[in-house]
Amino acid sequence: MTFKPQIKVPATYMRGGTSKGVFFNLTDLPEAAQVAGSARDNLLLRVIGSPDPYGKQTDGMGGATSSTSKTVILSKSDQPDHDVDYLFGQVAIDKPFVDFSGNCGNLTSAVGAFAISNGLVDSSRIPKNGIAVVRVWQANIKKSILVHVPISNGEVQETGDFELDGVTFPAAEVKLEFMDPADGDGALFPTGNLVDELEVPEFGVLKATMINAGIPTIFVNAQDIGYTGTELQDDINNDPQALAKLESIRAHGSVKMGLIKHISEATARQHTPKVAFVNKAKTYVASSGKEIHHDTIDFVVRAMSMGKLHHAMMGTAAVAIGAAAAINGTLVNAAAGGGQINEVNFGHPSGTLKVGAKAELIEGNWQVTKASMSRSARVLMEGVVRVPAVN
Template identity: 80%
Template structure:
C-alpha cells in the first residue's frame, strides 16, 4: 500500500522566557491551515506530536510539558498602529485539542524577534543599532503588547548577560509591556470583588481573588489548601489527589468568573483560567539548588498550567500577579504585605521574578494601564518541519 510523503513547512523553533514553541508565518502554512478550523488544529497537533498516550512527544516537536507544547502563528498586522498579529495555540499533550483561549506571555518575548527576522516588520522601524519597538496585536485576547528588541548591526541581538530564573543560560534582555492587561472586554474582577468566598464541593470553601489580567487567574492562599507556598514540581505533580483538587478548584472558579457555564466545560478550556496559590515571603531552595531568602522576595507564588505545577512562572500569570499585587486587598497584595505598590518580586519554583504594574480606581472599577517585565528569547533551530499528510 502506497503512503503519501511528508509535507515540509517553514518553521522556527524558539525559546521565549521559560517556554519554547514552534513559530510559523501564517502565509507559510498550507492553504487549509491559514484559516481557523479543524485543518489548522490537526496540523499543529501533528507538529507537536499530540495526542500522545505515552506523554513523551517522541514523534513530534513538543516537549511533553505545558511550557514546551506550544505553537505560534504570526502575520503582518491587520490592526492600525501595530506591526504583527500574534496568535497562540496551547497544544494538549494527551488529548486531540488545541486551546486558543489565552496568550503565552513567555513566548511573547520571542514574537518581536521572529517578526523582525522574518520580514514582518517595516524595515524603517528597525534601527541599525539600538532597540526596535515592536507593536504586537495579541489576537487571542485582543490586546496590545510592546516588545523592546535589542538590535546590533541591523540584526536581532540574542546573546547577552541577562539571567532569567528557570532558563539555564543568559541571553539578551527583552522588555515586554502588556498594555491594558485586563483580559478580554470584561471587568478585571468579574465578580466585582477583589476577594470572594469560593465554594468547591468536596474540597471546601476559602477566599479567592479571581482576576482577568494577563490571563484569567484564580489566586488562593496556600495555607487554606494545606500548602506552604514553597513547593516544587514533584511535591504537586506526583500527587494525583492534589492535581484532581486543583482541577476541581479551577472548574468551579471558571464558572464563578463567567468563563464557562458548567464545570463540565472546563475540560475543553484547559489553558484558562490558571490556578495559583500564594503565601508571605518564605525561605526555600529552588529547583536549581539556589537559596531564595525573604530578603529576595515579597511573597511566594506557585501556579498550575495545563493541569501541572509550572516549573517557573507563566508570563501571563506573572502579569496577573503584578496586577493583583498593585491592588490593595487582593490575596496577592496581602501576601506581599499589603498597601500600595508599583512592583513586586515573587518567588517561584525556579527562583525569583520581578514584575511591575500601576493600578488606579476609576469610577469604582480598578484599571491597570500596563504591566512590565523582562524576558529573553533565542532561536533554537530554523528550517522546515515535516508533517505526515
C-alpha cells in the same frame, strides 16, 4: 497501499522566556491551515506530536510539558499602529485539542525577534543599533503588547548577560509591556469583588481573588489548601489527588468567573483560567539548588498550567500577579504586605521574577493600564518541520 509523502512547512523553533514553541509565518502554512478550523488544528497537533497517550510527544516537536507544547502563528497586522498579529495555540499533550483561549506571555518575548527576522516589521522601524519596539496585536485576547527587541548591526541580538530564573543560560534582555492587560473585553474582576468566597467540594469555602489580567487567574491562599507556597514540581505533580483537587478549584472558579457554564466544560478549556496559590515571603531552596531568602522577595507564589505545577512562572500569570499585587485588598496584595505596590519580586519554583503594574480606581472600577517585565528569547532551530499530510 500507497502513502502520501510528508509535507515540509517552514518553521522556527524558539525559546521565549521559560517556554519553547514552534513559530510559523501565517503565509507559510498550507492554504487550508491559514484559516481557523480543523485543518489548522490537525496540522499543529501533528507538528507537536499530539495526542500522545504515552504523554511523551516522541513523534513531534513537543517536549511533553505545558511549557513546551506550544505553537505560534504570526502575520503582518491590519490593526492600526501595530506591526504583527500574534496567535498562540496551547497544544494538549494527551488530547486532540488546541486551546486558543489565552495568550502565552513567555513566548511573547520571542514574537518580536521572529517578526523582525522574517520581514514582518517595516525596516524603517528597526535601528541599526539600539532597541526596536515591535507593536504586537495579541489576537487571542485582542490586546496590545510592546516588545523591546535589542538590535546590533541591524540584526536581532540574542546573546547577552541577562539571567532569567528557570532558564539555564544568559541571553539578551527583552522588555515586555502589556497594555491594558485585562483579558478580553471583560472586567478586571469578573465577579466585581477583590476577594470572593469560592465553594469547592474538596475544600469547602475558599477565599479567592479572581482576576482577568494577562490571563484569567484564580488566586487562593496556600495555607488554605494545605501548602506553604514553597513547593517544587515533584511535591505536587507526583500526587494525583493533589492535582485533582487543584483542578477542582480551577473548574469551580471558571464557573464563578463566567468563563464556562458548568464545571464539566473545564476539560475543554485547559489553558484558561490558571490557578495559583500565594503566601508571605518564606525562605526555600529553588529547583536549581539556589537558596531564595525571604528578605530578597516580597512573597511566594506557585501556579498550575495544563494540570501541572509550572516549573517557573507563566508570563501571563506573572502579569496577573503584578496586577493583583498593585490593588490593595486582593490576596496577592495581602501576601506582599498590603498597601500601595507598583512592583514586586516574587519567589517561584525556579527562583525569582520581578514584575511591575500600574493600577487605577476609575469610577469605582479597578483598571490596570500597563504591566511590565523582562524575559529573554532565542532561536533554537530554523528551517522546515516535516509532518505527514493531514486533513
